[in-house]
Amino acid sequence: MKIRIKFAKYGSLRFVGHLDMMRYFQKAMRRADIDIAYSEGYSPHQIMSFAAPLGVGITSEGEYLDIEVHSSKSDQEALRALNEVMVEGVSVLQYRELPQGARNAMSSVAAADYLVYWKEGDFGCPDALPELSRALREFYRGQKEILITRQTKKGEKTMDLKPLIFELEAVDVKDFRTARKLDGFPEEGLQLPCQGVGFFMKVCTGSTDNVKPELVLSAFSDYCEATGDCGFRFEPFRMQIHRVEVYARESGDFIPLGEIGCHIN
Amino acid sequence: MRKLALNDEILLKIDKPARYIGNEVNMVRKDPEEVDVRFAICFPDVYEIGMSHLGIQILYDMLNRRPDTYCERVYSPWPDLHAIMKEQKIPLFTLETQSPVREMDFLGITIQYEMCYTNILQILDLSGTPLYATERTWEDPIVIGGGPCTYNPEPLADFFDIFYIGEGETRYDELLDLYKECKEKNCSRQEFLEAAAKIPGMYVPALYEVTYHEDGTIASFGPVKEEIPARVKKEIVMDLTDTPYPTKPLVPYIKVTQDRVVLEIMRGCIRGCRFCQAGMIYRPTRERNLEQLKQWAYEMLKNTGHEEISLSSLSSSDYTRLKELVTFLIEEFKGKGINISLPSLRIDAFSLDVMSKVQDVRKSSLTFAPEAGSQRLRDVINKGLTEEVILEGAGQAFEGGWQKVKLYFMLGLPTETEEDMREIPRLAEKIAERYYEIPKDKRNGKCQITISTSFFVPKPFTPFQWAPMCRRDEFLERARVVNEEVKQQLNRKSLKYNWHEADVTVLEGVFARGDRRVGRVLLKAYENGCIFDSWTEFFVNEKWLSAFQETGISMDFYNSRERSTDEILPWDFIDCGVSKEFLKREWEKAQRGIVTPNCRMQCSGCGAMQFEGGVCFENKN
Ligand code: SF4
Numbered sequence: 001m002k003i004r005i006k007f008a009k010y011g012s013l014r015f016v017g018h019l020d021m022m023r024y025f026q027k028a029m030r031r032a033d034i035d036i037a038y039s040e041g042y043s044p045h046q047i048m049s050f051a052a053p054l055g056v057g058i059t060s061e062g063e064y065l066d067i068e069v070h071s072s073k074s075d076q077e078a079l080r081a082l083n084e085v086m087v088e089g090v091s092v093l094q095y096r097e098l099p100q101g102a103r104n105a106m107s108s109v110a111a112a113d114y115l116v117y118w119k120e121g122d123f124g125c126p127d128a129l130p131e132l133s134r135a136l137r138e139f140y141r142g143q144k145e146i147l148i149t150r151q152t153k154k155g156e157k158t159m160d161l162k163p164l165i166f167e168l169e170a171v172d173v174k175d176f177r178t179a180r181k182l183d184g185f186p187e188e189g190l191q192l193p194c195q196g197v198g199f200f201m202k203v204c205t206g207s208t209d210n211v212k213p214e215l216v217l218s219a220f221s222d223y224c225e226a227t228g229d230c231g232f233r234f235e236p237f238r239m240q241i242h243r244v245e246v247y248a249r250e251s252g253d254f255i256p257l258g259e260i261g262c263h264i265n
Numbered sequence: 266m267r268k269l270a271l272n273d274e275i276l277l278k279i280d281k282p283a284r285y286i287g288n289e290v291n292m293v294r295k296d297p298e299e300v301d302v303r304f305a306i307c308f309p310d311v312y313e314i315g316m317s318h319l320g321i322q323i324l325y326d327m328l329n330r331r332p333d334t335y336c337e338r339v340y341s342p343w344p345d346l347h348a349i350m351k352e353q354k355i356p357l358f359t360l361e362t363q364s365p366v367r368e369m370d371f372l373g374i375t376i377q378y379e380m381c382y383t384n385i386l387q388i389l390d391l392s393g394t395p396l397y398a399t400e401r402t403w404e405d406p407i408v409i410g411g412g413p414c415t416y417n418p419e420p421l422a423d424f425f426d427i428f429y430i431g432e433g434e435t436r437y438d439e440l441l442d443l444y445k446e447c448k449e450k451n452c453s454r455q456e457f458l459e460a461a462a463k464i465p466g467m468y469v470p471a472l473y474e475v476t477y478h479e480d481g482t483i484a485s486f487g488p489v490k491e492e493i494p495a496r497v498k499k500e501i502v503m504d505l506t507d508t509p510y511p512t513k514p515l516v517p518y519i520k521v522t523q524d525r526v527v528l529e530i531m532r533g534c535i536r537g538c539r540f541c542q543a544g545m546i547y548r549p550t551r552e553r554n555l556e557q558l559k560q561w562a563y564e565m566l567k568n569t570g571h572e573e574i575s576l577s578s579l580s581s582s583d584y585t586r587l588k589e590l591v592t593f594l595i596e597e598f599k600g601k602g603i604n605i606s607l608p609s610l611r612i613d614a615f616s617l618d619v620m621s622k623v624q625d626v627r628k629s630s631l632t633f634a635p636e637a638g639s640q641r642l643r644d645v646i647n648k649g650l651t652e653e654v655i656l657e658g659a660g661q662a663f664e665g666g667w668q669k670v671k672l673y674f675m676l677g678l679p680t681e682t683e684e685d686m687r688e689i690p691r692l693a694e695k696i697a698e699r700y701y702e703i704p705k706d707k708r709n710g711k712c713q714i715t716i717s718t719s720f721f722v723p724k725p726f727t728p729f730q731w732a733p734m735c736r737r738d739e740f741l742e743r744a745r746v747v748n749e750e751v752k753q754q755l756n757r758k759s760l761k762y763n764w765h766e767a768d769v770t771v772l773e774g775v776f777a778r779g780d781r782r783v784g785r786v787l788l789k790a791y792e793n794g795c796i797f798d799s800w801t802e803f804f805v806n807e808k809w810l811s812a813f814q815e816t817g818i819s820m821d822f823y824n825s826r827e828r829s830t831d832e833i834l835p836w837d838f839i840d841c842g843v844s845k846e847f848l849k850r851e852w853e854k855a856q857r858g859i860v861t862p863n864c865r866m867q868c869s870g871c872g873a874m875q876f877e878g879g880v881c882f883e884n885k886n
Contacts, residue, residue, distance in 0.1 A: 024290075057277050
C-alpha cells in the first residue's frame with residue numbers, strides 16, 4: 001500500500017538540504033519500524049518519493065513524501081512512532097493511505113503557498129502594511145504582465161511571471177495564520193519583527209513552471225525601485241521564506257496534497 | 266528553540282551549513298547550567314571526517330554518562346568559514362549548545378595524523394585561547410590531547426596542557442573528579458596540572474625539561490620536580506566486555522565518510538609488521554565478546570536507522586569468532602535492506618564466500634596489501650604475506666567472478682633495492698596472468714589491477730624508529746622506477762599505477778619523529794596560512810618550506826639520518842608496554858631479513874604481557 005506523509009521542517013533543520021532530508025527520512029523509517037518496501041538488487045533502497053524539493057534556508061509546514069509499505073500500523077500509531085524518532089526541527093503532521101491509482105506526490109504538484117516575513121535582526125523595516133499592500137496591488141493587479149529576465153543555460157530568457165502567480169498579498173502574519181488555522185509549526189520559534197508584516201503568495205510549482213518565492217520578491221523589489229512607489233527592497237538574508245502548503249490540481253481546483261488519502265485504523 | 270552561533274547570512278553563504286548546526290539524531294542534550302564540567306571534544310578535521318571517527322563517539326558517550334559532565338563536539342571549520350570567522354571575529358563554538366569553546370572546562374583534541382597539526386592550531390586560535398599552554402589561565406579550557414600521535418607528543422608539547430597516553434576509558438573519571446575538587450578548593454591552574462600529572466597515563470609537557478647535545482640530539486629529558494613521574498605508562502582496558510560503547514551513536518544529516526554502524530570487534534593486532542605503529546602501541550590484542558557484539562548490532566541499527574554495518578579492527582580476520590559473527594550478521598540483517606561491509610579481511614576461501622554474499626563481485630575489488638614487492642623485503646618488514654598466497658587468493662577470486670584487484674605497497678622501506686621496486690609491477694603482472702589463464706568464454710573481459718604506493722614514514726615505537734627516511738626526490742625516483750617497470754609488463758594495459766606526492770610525506774616524517782623544537786615550524790606554518798594540509802587542494806608546500814627556512818629547522822636532521830640505538834629519543838619517556846629491547850631485537854632481525862612469528866604462533870616476549878591479559882594469555886587459562 002502507498003502512504004503519504006506530511007511534515008514540517010523548521011529551526012536549524014532549514015539548513016539541511018533536500019537530498020539530506022531524503023537520507024534523514026530513510027533512516028527515520030527504520031528507527032520507527034515502518035514496514036517500508038525495498039527495491040530489488042544488490043543495494044536495495046526504500047521506495048520513497050518527495051513532493052517538491054525545498055531550498056536550503058526555507059522552513060515549511062507543508063512538506064510531503066510518499067512511501068510504499070507492506071503493512072501499516074494505524075495512522076495514529078505510525079504518527080506517534082515517527083514523531084518519537086524525529087529531531088527538533090522536523091515533525092510529522094499526517095500519515096494517510098493513498099487510494100489505488102493516486103498520482104505520486106512529485107508528479108501531482110501544481111502550486112504552493114508561502115509566507116515570507118522579516119527576520120529578527122537590527123535591519124530596517126519596510127513600510128507599514130497599508131502602504132505595502134497598496135504597492136503590491138499595483139505591482140500584481142495593476143500591471144498587465146510582470147516581465148522578468150532569467151539567466152538560463154541558453155542565455156537570457158524573458159518570461160511573464162503574472163500567470164504563474166495565483167495569489168499575492170501583504171499580510172499580518174499572525175492574523176493570517178490564525179485565519180487559516182495553521183498549527184504545523186511551533187510558534188515560539190516565530191519571531192516577527194516589523195509589526196508582523198509579511199507576504200502571502202500562491203505560486204505555480206512543479207517540474208515545468210516552478211516559481212520560487214525569491215523570484216516574485218525580487219521582481220517586486222525591482223518594481224518598487226523603478227517606480228519609487230514603496231520602500232521595499234528584497235534582501236534575501238533578511239527574510240524568512242516559509243512554505244505553508246503544496247497543492248495538486250484536480251479539475252481546475254487546487255487540492256492540498258494531504259487531502260488525497262484516507263485514515264488507517 | 267536552539268539559537269545558532271552563525272547567522273543565516275553566513276550559513277547560507279558557506280558550503281554545507283549542516284556541518285555547523287548540531288542537532289543530529291542522538292545528540293545529547295543537557296542544561297549547561299546543571300553540570301559541573303563542560304567538555305568540548307574535538308576532531309581537528311572537517312565534520313565529515315570527524316563524525317566518522319569511532320573513538321570520538323566512544324568518548325562522547327562515555328563522558329556524557331556522567332551526570333555532572335556535558336560533552337559537546339567541535340570540528341574544524343572549513344576554510345570558507347574559517348576566513349569569515351577570522352574576519353568577523355566569531356569565536357569557535359560547540360555544536361550541541363553552540364557555545365564558545367573558550368567557556369568550556371576542557372578542550373579534548375584527538376590527534377590521529379600528523380597533517381592535522383595546523384588544524385589544531387586553527388582550533389585553538391579560533392577559540393580565542395592562547396596557543397602556548399603556558400600563557401593560558403583559568404579563563405581558558407584545559408587543552409588535552411589523545412590518540413595515536415600522542416605516542417610522540419613532543420612536536421605539540423608547547424600547545425597542550427595535558428596529553429592522555431592510551432585508551433580513554435580508564436582515567437577520565439579520575440581526571441574530571443580531580444578537576445572538580447581543584448575548582449572547589451580554588452586551586453591554581455598550575456596546581457591542578459601538577460596533580461593531574463600524577464594520574465597514570467597523563468603527561469603534562471610543561472613539567473618536563475629537555476636539554477640537547479651540540480649535534481642536536483637530546484642530552485637529557487626529565488621532570489622539573491621530583492614528585493612528577495619520569496615515565497608515563499600508556500593506559501589500556503584489559504577487559505573490553507564491560508567498557509561503555511555508544512549504542513546510540515550520532516547520526517549526521519550530511520553524508521559522512523563512515524555513514525554506517527561500526528562494531529569494534531577487537532583492539533590491537535597479533536601480526537607485528539615492523540613498519541606499523543598501531544600494531545605495536547595497541548598491544549596486546551584483546552577481543553570483544555561475541556554475544557555482546559550481536560546485541561549491539563541490533564541496538565545500534567535500531568537506534569540509528571543506518572542501512573549498513575561494518576566491523577572495525579586492525580585485522581578482522583584474526584578475530585577468533587569471525588565466522589560466527591559474520592554469519593550472524595548476514596542471516597539477521599541481509600534480508601532487511603542492511604548492507605554488510607567487511608574491510609580488512611584476508612583473502613581466502615571463507616572471506617571470498619562471505620563477500621560474494623554481501624557485494625556485487627563484478628563491481629567490487631579485492632584488496633591485498635603486500636606492502637613490499639619482493640619476498641626478501643616482505644621478510645624485512647615482517648609482512649607474512651607470500652606471493653603464493655596472493656596468487657592463490659586472486660585465482661580463487663577470479664574464478665568466482667571478480668576482476669578488479671587493488672594492491673598496496675610502500676616505497677622507501679629500510680634496505681629497499683631497485684630490484685625490490687621492480688618486483689612490485691612484476692607481482693601485479695603475475696596476478697594479471699593468473700586472470701588470463703581463465704578461458705576467454707568464462708571470464709568477463711579484461712582484469713583491472715591497480716597498484717598504489719605510499720611512501721614509508723618511520724614511526725615511534727616501531728622497530729623502524731631508528732631508520733633513515735628517504736628524501737623527497739629519492740621517493741619520487743623510486744616511484745619513477747616502478748612506473749617504468751609497469752610499462753614493461755606484458756599485460757601493462759590491465760595495470761594501473763598510482764603514487765602520491767612526496768611533499769606531504771616528508772613533513773609527516775618530521776612531525777612523527779620530531780622533538781619539541783619542531784613546534785616552532787608548525788606555528789610558523791600556521792601563521793603563513795597553512796591549514797587542512799591533508800587536503801591536496803589546500804596544501805601549499807612553499808609555505809611549509811619557508812616556515813622551515815624562517816625557523817632554521819632542518820628536515821634532514823629529523824628524517825634522513827640513521828639514529829643510533831643509544832640515542833635518547835623524544836618519546837622514550839613513554840612506556841607503551843612494548844620494550845625497547847624488543848624493538849631493538851626486531852630492528853636487528855629486520856636487517857637480516859628474519860621474520861618473527863605472530864602472537865598466536867609464538868610469543869616473542871615484546872613486553873606487553875605486563876598488562877596481564879589479551880592474546881598473551883589466550884591459551885593459558
Ligand atoms: S607478549 Fe607475546 S603474545 Fe603478548 S603481545 Fe607481546 S609478543 Fe604478543
